[in-house]
Amino acid sequence: MKFLRRLYNYYFSPHRNFVTSLSSILGFVPANLSLYRLAFSHKSFSQTQPTSGARNNERLEYLGDAVLGTIVAEYLFKKYPNRDEGFLTKMRSKIVKRKSLNEIADQMGLDVFLIQNGVDMVSNSMLGNALEALIGAIYIDIGYKGTRKYVVKRILRSYMDIRLLETYDDNYKSQLLEWCQKNSKPISYKVLSKFKFDNRDRFRICVLVEEQVMATAEDFSKKAAEQLASKEALSLLVSNRKPSPHKAER
Amino acid sequence: MKFLRRLYNYYFSPHRNFVTSLSSILGFVPANLSLYRLAFSHKSFSQTQPTSGARNNERLEYLGDAVLGTIVAEYLFKKYPNRDEGFLTKMRSKIVKRKSLNEIADQMGLDVFLIQNGVDMVSNSMLGNALEALIGAIYIDIGYKGTRKYVVKRILRSYMDIRLLETYDDNYKSQLLEWCQKNSKPISYKVLSKFKFDNRDRFRICVLVEEQVMATAEDFSKKAAEQLASKEALSLLVSNRKPSPHKAER
Missing domain, CATH: 1.10.1520.10 (Ribonuclease III domain)
Structure with missing residues (x-):
C-alpha cells in the first residue's frame, strides 16, 4: 500500500x-x-x-x-x-x-x-x-x-x-579547569557586573588564575561569558603570555 | 542462524x-x-x-x-x-x-x-x-x-x-510557582544560612510568598531544600491555612 x-x-x-x-x-x-x-x-x-x-x-x-x-x-x-x-x-x-x-x-x-x-x-x-x-x-x-x-x-x-x-573541544571552561588542575594553579570566576542591555540581563565576568585576573568577558548569560573568558585565558596560559594590563585592571 | x-x-x-x-x-x-x-x-x-x-x-x-x-x-x-x-x-x-x-x-x-x-x-x-x-x-x-x-x-x-x-508531580517548586502565578502572588526564595554538616555543605532556605515567610527547610543542596520548603508552603496555601495576607495598600 x-x-x-x-x-x-x-x-x-x-x-x-x-x-x-x-x-x-x-x-x-x-x-x-x-x-x-x-x-x-x-x-x-x-x-x-x-x-x-x-x-x-x-x-x-x-x-x-x-x-x-x-x-x-x-x-x-x-x-x-x-x-x-x-x-x-x-x-x-x-x-x-x-x-x-x-x-x-x-x-x-x-x-x-x-x-x-x-x-x-x-x-x-x-x-x-x-x-x-x-x-x-x-x-x-x-x-x-x-x-x-x-x-x-x-x-x-x-x-x-x-x-x-x-579532537574538537569547545568547552573552554572545562579545558581551563583541567589545565589549572594539572599545573596546580587555583582558579576562580567572579561576576564583575550585571546590567541591562537590549532589555536583557547582561553579565560581565572575569576569570582569576592564582588570584590574578587573566581575562574578562561579557555576554547575556554567565555561562557564555565564562566560556569566552576561559578561551582567552587558555590561549594566554598555554602560550605563556601575560594578560594585557588594560584588560587585567577592568 | x-x-x-x-x-x-x-x-x-x-x-x-x-x-x-x-x-x-x-x-x-x-x-x-x-x-x-x-x-x-x-x-x-x-x-x-x-x-x-x-x-x-x-x-x-x-x-x-x-x-x-x-x-x-x-x-x-x-x-x-x-x-x-x-x-x-x-x-x-x-x-x-x-x-x-x-x-x-x-x-x-x-x-x-x-x-x-x-x-x-x-x-x-x-x-x-x-x-x-x-x-x-x-x-x-x-x-x-x-x-x-x-x-x-x-x-x-x-x-x-x-x-x-x-497527575503525579513531585516538582513542588514548579507547582508552587504555578500556583503563585495563577493567584498573582509574588514569590521568592532566600538562603538563610550555609553551614557544614558531616563535612558537607548544608543549606537552610526559606520561601516567601507576598514577602511573608511561608516555610523554611534545609538540605545538602539548595535545590532539595527549596523542594521541601515548597511542598510545605503549597500544602498551607492550598488548604488555605496560611495567615490571611494583609495586603499593603498600593
Whole structure:
C-alpha cells in the first residue's frame, strides 16, 4: 500500500513540486505527505491560523530528537568498539548539539520548506527544530531502520567530520579547569557586573588564575561569558603570555 | 542462524541456568549470551579483574539509555495524539527517571544477576544502570522492534501506572510557582544560612510568598531544600491555612 501511495505522490499528486523537492532531500519518495508538511509547520504560523488547530511541528521535533539521539548513540557505539561511555557521550553531544543541527538544516535548505509553509523570518533555531521534526516524520513514515539509514548517510556522512569532532573541544571552561588542575594553579570566576542591555540581563565576568585576573568577558548569560573568558585565558596560559594590563585592571 | 544459537543456548549450553533465568525475564531465549553477561558486569568488579580487560556494562548502559528514551518517546507520542510536546517531555522524564528504573530493576530481580557476576553489595543505582544495560544488550541481540515490544510489555505495562503518572508531580517548586502565578502572588526564595554538616555543605532556605515567610527547610543542596520548603508552603496555601495576607495598600 505504501508503495502505491509513493507512486501516486510522485507521478499524480497535486503537490508534485513539494514531493520532488522533498524526495531530493530524503533520497526516497515520501508516502505520508501531511506528516512532512507538519514537520515544517512552525508554531508562530500555526498559532495565527485557527483552522490549523494549533498543529505545529513540536510533537514531531520531540520524537525526532529522541530518534536522532539513539541513532547517533548506536552509530558511535559501533564505530568505536574500544572507547568508554564517557567518550561516546561527549561525542554524541557534539554531534546533536543545537548549533550543528541548525547549520546542517541550513545547508540542506530546509528554510525553503519553512517559508513555503508560511514562516516569514526563518531563525537558526527554527531550522534545527525543523530538522529534528523531519527525522520524526521520516521515522513514522518508514520506521527505525530506514531512518537510521537516512541519518547515517544523509546527515552524519554528508555533513559531519566525525574524526575532526574527536579532537574538537569547545568547552573552554572545562579545558581551563583541567589545565589549572594539572599545573596546580587555583582558579576562580567572579561576576564583575550585571546590567541591562537590549532589555536583557547582561553579565560581565572575569576569570582569576592564582588570584590574578587573566581575562574578562561579557555576554547575556554567565555561562557564555565564562566560556569566552576561559578561551582567552587558555590561549594566554598555554602560550605563556601575560594578560594585557588594560584588560587585567577592568 | 540466530534461531539455532537460541536453540543451542536453551537446551545444550553449559550455562543453561543463566539462560533459563534470563529467558524468564526477557520472554525470549537470548542468542548472544556474552552480551547479557556484560550487561550485568559492574565496573567495581571489572576493575579488580585485570583479565576482564576493564570491560563493564557502561557502554551498554549508554546505548540502552538512548534506546529506552526513544521507545518511551514513541509510546507516549502514540498514546497521547492530542497532547503537546511539553506534556510528552514531562511524562517521559517521569518514566525514565533514575528512581523508577532502580525500583523496576529491583522488582525484576536483577540483583541476582549482578551478584552472580561478582558484585558484593548491590546499590540502587547499580540496579537501574543494569536495567539500562540490559536494554542495550537486548537491542543489539534482537533489534529495535523486538526491544520496543519488550519494553512496552515487560516494563511499561508491567511496572508502570501511566495514568497515575499523568497527575503525579513531585516538582513542588514548579507547582508552587504555578500556583503563585495563577493567584498573582509574588514569590521568592532566600538562603538563610550555609553551614557544614558531616563535612558537607548544608543549606537552610526559606520561601516567601507576598514577602511573608511561608516555610523554611534545609538540605545538602539548595535545590532539595527549596523542594521541601515548597511542598510545605503549597500544602498551607492550598488548604488555605496560611495567615490571611494583609495586603499593603498600593
